[in-house]
Amino acid sequence: MRIRPIAEGDLDELQKIARETGVGFTSLPDNREFLNNKIATTTAAFAQRTPVDRRNYFFVLEDEESGELAGCCAIEGQVGREVPFYHYRLGTLAHSSAQLDLHRTIDTLFLSSDHTGDAEVASLFLRPHYRGKERRHQRNGALLSLMRWLFMAEFRDQFPDKVLAEMRGVFDEHGKSPFWECLGRHFFPMDFAEADRLTGLGQKSFIGELMPRFPIYTPFLSPEARACIGQVHRDTRPALAMLKQEGLRWEGYIDIFDGGPTVEAYIDDVRAVRKSRRCRVEIHDASDTLPPRPRWLAANTVMADFRAAWVSRGPDEEDVLSLSKAEAQRLGVQAGDALRVLDTEEVS
Amino acid sequence: MLVVRPVRPSDLPALERLAGLAIPSLTNLPAHRTRLEERIAQSQQAFAREVECPGDEHYTFVLEDLERNEVVGTASLRALAGAREAYYTYRQETLIHASQQLNVRHEVQTLALSHEVSGTTQLCALALDPRYRGTHAERLLRRARLMFIAQYPERFAKVLAMAFPGSLDEHGASPFWDSVGRHFFVHDYHEINYLAGVRSKSFIAEVMPQFPLYLALLTPQAREAIGREHPAHEAALAEMLDEGFVRSRHVDLFDGGPIIKADRNLLHSFRHAAWHPVRVCPAHALADADPAMIANQRLADFRCVVARYALTRTGQLTLSPEHAELLDVEEGRAVLAAPLALPPCATRGAGYDRGEL
Numbered sequence A: 001m002r003i004r005p006i007a008e009g010d011l012d013e014l015q016k017i018a019r020e021t022g023v024g025f026t027s028l029p030d031n032r033e034f035l036n037n038k039i040a041t042t043t044a045a046f047a048q049r050t051p052v053d054r055r056n057y058f059f060v061l062e063d064e065e066s067g068e069l070a071g072c073c074a075i076e077g078q079v080g081r082e083v084p085f086y087h088y089r090l091g092t093l094a095h096s097s098a099q100l101d102l103h104r105t106i107d108t109l110f111l112s113s114d115h116t117g118d119a120e121v122a123s124l125f126l127r128p129h130y131r132g133k134e135r136r137h138q139r140n141g142a143l144l145s146l147m148r149w150l151f152m153a154e155f156r157d158q159f160p161d162k163v164l165a166e167m168r169g170v171f172d173e174h175g176k177s178p179f180w181e182c183l184g185r186h187f188f189p190m191d192f193a194e195a196d197r198l199t200g201l202g203q204k205s206f207i208g209e210l211m212p213r214f215p216i217y218t219p220f221l222s223p224e225a226r227a228c229i230g231q232v233h234r235d236t237r238p239a240l241a242m243l244k245q246e247g248l249r250w251e252g253y254i255d256i257f258d259g260g261p262t263v264e265a266y267i268d269d270v271r272a273v274r275k276s277r278r279c280r281v282e283i284h285d286a287s288d289t290l291p292p293r294p295r296w297l298a299a300n301t302v303m304a305d306f307r308a309a310w311v312s313r314g315p316d317e318e319d320v321l322s323l324s325k326a327e328a329q330r331l332g333v334q335a336g337d338a339l340r341v342l343d344t345e346e347v348s
Numbered sequence B: 001m002l003v004v005r006p007v008r009p010s011d012l013p014a015l016e017r018l019a020g021l022a023i024p025s026l027t028n029l030p031a032h033r034t035r036l037e038e039r040i041a042q043s044q045q046a047f048a049r050e051v052e053c054p055g056d057e058h059y060t061f062v063l064e065d066l067e068r069n070e071v072v073g074t075a076s077l078r079a080l081a082g083a084r085e086a087y088y089t090y091r092q093e094t095l096i097h098a099s100q101q102l103n104v105r106h107e108v109q110t111l112a113l114s115h116e117v118s119g120t121t122q123l124c125a126l127a128l129d130p131r132y133r134g135t136h137a138e139r140l141l142r143r144a145r146l147m148f149i150a151q152y153p154e155r156f157a158k159v160l161a162m163a164f165p166g167s168l169d170e171h172g173a174s175p176f177w178d179s180v181g182r183h184f185f186v187h188d189y190h191e192i193n194y195l196a197g198v199r200s201k202s203f204i205a206e207v208m209p210q211f212p213l214y215l216a217l218l219t220p221q222a223r224e225a226i227g228r229e230h231p232a233h234e235a236a237l238a239e240m241l242d243e244g245f246v247r248s249r250h251v252d253l254f255d256g257g258p259i260i261k262a263d264r265n266l267l268h269s270f271r272h273a274a275w276h277p278v279r280v281c282p283a284h285a286l287a288d289a290d291p292a293m294i295a296n297q298r299l300a301d302f303r304c305v306v307a308r309y310a311l312t313r314t315g316q317l318t319l320s321p322e323h324a325e326l327l328d329v330e331e332g333r334a335v336l337a338a339p340l341a342l343p344p345c346a347t348r349g350a351g352y353d354r355g356e357l
Helices: A008-021 A032-046 A133-138 A140-154 A178-182 A192-200 A205-210 A234-245 A271-275 A325-331 B009-021 B033-048 B136-151 B175-179 B189-198 B201-205 B220-225 B231-243 B268-272 B321-327
Strands: A002-005 A056-062 A069-076 A087-097 A102-112 A119-126 A162-166 A249-254 A261-266 A277-283 A296-299 A308-311 A320-323 A338-343 B002-006 B058-065 B070-078 B089-099 B104-114 B121-128 B159-163 B246-251 B258-263 B274-280 B291-295 B304-308 B317-319 B334-339
Touching (some): A032 A056, A056 A140, A119 A140, A140 A271, A140 A296, A140 A308, A140 A338, A308 A325, B009 B033, B009 B070, B121 B136, B136 B304, B175 B189, B317 B334
Parallel strands (some): A277 A320
Antiparallel strands (some): A249 A261, B002 B304, B089 B246, B246 B258, B291 B304, B291 B334
16 A cells, blocks of 8 residues: 555546545545546646645555555645635633623634635545455554655645644534534525535635625524534544644634534644654565554655655664565665655654 | 603602603613612703703603692603713614625625714603503603704704614513523623613623624524514504604614614604794683694793694684693793694605615
8 A cells, every 4th residue: 555646547546536525525526527627736736837835735545456546635735825715713702891790701703714825634535445444454544644744744845834634523413514504504505515515626705705704603503503613523533633643733713614623733843744754765675564553654755756655664773764675666766765754653 | 731841859759650660661761769860960950051062961851740740751862872972782784795606695684783873862761650651641751852852953963863672572581682682691681771771781782792793693583573662662663653753774782672763854843843922812712723742942941731733813822821831931922832643654664764775
């Protein structure tokens, strides 16, 4: 299993993934033209043909044995540059009067574009038959999630100060978002799925046109809707836990549609960015088998031919990493090349 | 015989009684002895003051039934609603949210905190003994204030405003307050209303939400209460619409009750008020005629009564000796008269006043 940039021949496989993701996964709509376009723009990004603030890096997890794509993930170089990027910021307003013996604080949602210009990690999806009990030891989800930090650490000057991740919000047993039903529904003449679909296609201008522009006092929302603020969908909890482990935190920003949290951090503070380091490749003849639960993550240092994968061991004291031939091939490196590695079990 | 006159210190017990009778209780007439005492003193200062333009004068009038020798009603004029502090209301606004992308146009209703009504003269704090409800006495009490303003226009603003108590549910709770103000205060509607009367309403307004509220997020009951008067005040509101007031976009901060306003020069009583010299006639010799409000030309000794609008051929107004004495006018002196009856207003139920659009 290895990570690589998406390529032109991946369209059919990518569409399979798009079909499996479903509602709530806004960034990958099942739309062939859109996906084809995505491949083209992301190829240009990896080739550094587009300016840094317009780059969308889209990665796939490739099963080399079957040739199948097992999953995907992405990094948006800077959000909000081409289309506006909105959040609600949950803030507190004090309503206080000594004479009236009154002191209350009211939670209030403020429409914000504070994250304009930040990087975003997004679109992480692992196909069902690559997760589950018998696959857990492969750590495919962790590979998809963590390799992005290696990429950002390696090409640090191509990224801004901060990074964020939007997490999917709470939906009830009927697949409805209580937050949307209480708030968005009043302002958007469509259902959640349609709003979500348009957003996924990048057609976001309707949001600014139809959104409530004044802050929303949360006591005016239903208890069910308030309970969604900053909460994630059950299925999203593991992904959130992984981001939190890297140091991303919820700072009060939520999705305007489903109320799900946006977590964020300064890129330089992200654990994997801090802990990853460069080493030099050496190649040995023995064949390697990955340990039952791989620990070391490695990525090459060439953007256009970027590769990342689990490797069977870490570098020695001289920062030399000895790879098997298969591993070197998987990562597209030769003896003497540089490699960025991360010990995923190192305690921070 | 009934007369409207400025309040006196000796009217305090009557004011207290009337304040307790008001349904629902009035913010600006709290049943609070010290506040009412202050109100009387303030009124006496207002009537005594030389005024070039409206300020913080607060004129309080009472309705006296001379046969019973009893004060049976009261009503006030605040020369400038926001003279000392801002007079806050919610203004109903409509925002258009249109999307070219989706080809939709969506109207969004909001309530925005406003100070706009601060610059008006406010007719307020009317309370009447229930025995007189629906009689000439009620109309006299309500509209005698217009006769006063007509005589002393420099003391008042050109635009007059009047707030009516909002609708309450069957338990006496305010659905509007429960959906709006209650989020910001622990008090229920009646507590906050009393507190506002004793302290100051704008004081409380300043702790209210400062950003506009989206109607879609209020309870259906609260939305229905917006601009709707308490049933006990329907007739009074209708009368003032007949007088020439119009519903405004403004509603009360606490209960969502309607606020009506008018350019005073467009009011029926202003347009039809006329000066007439007095001719005193024995009561049995007075000709039959429609009732009119008749006011003398005194400031601190202002008096307004209801009498027959009977004119002689030469345009003199005939008054009984009792009414002449009550108004403290001699034969030949002029009084201001305006018909008590109003033609029904065709646009009673119509929307907001034209001037706002």
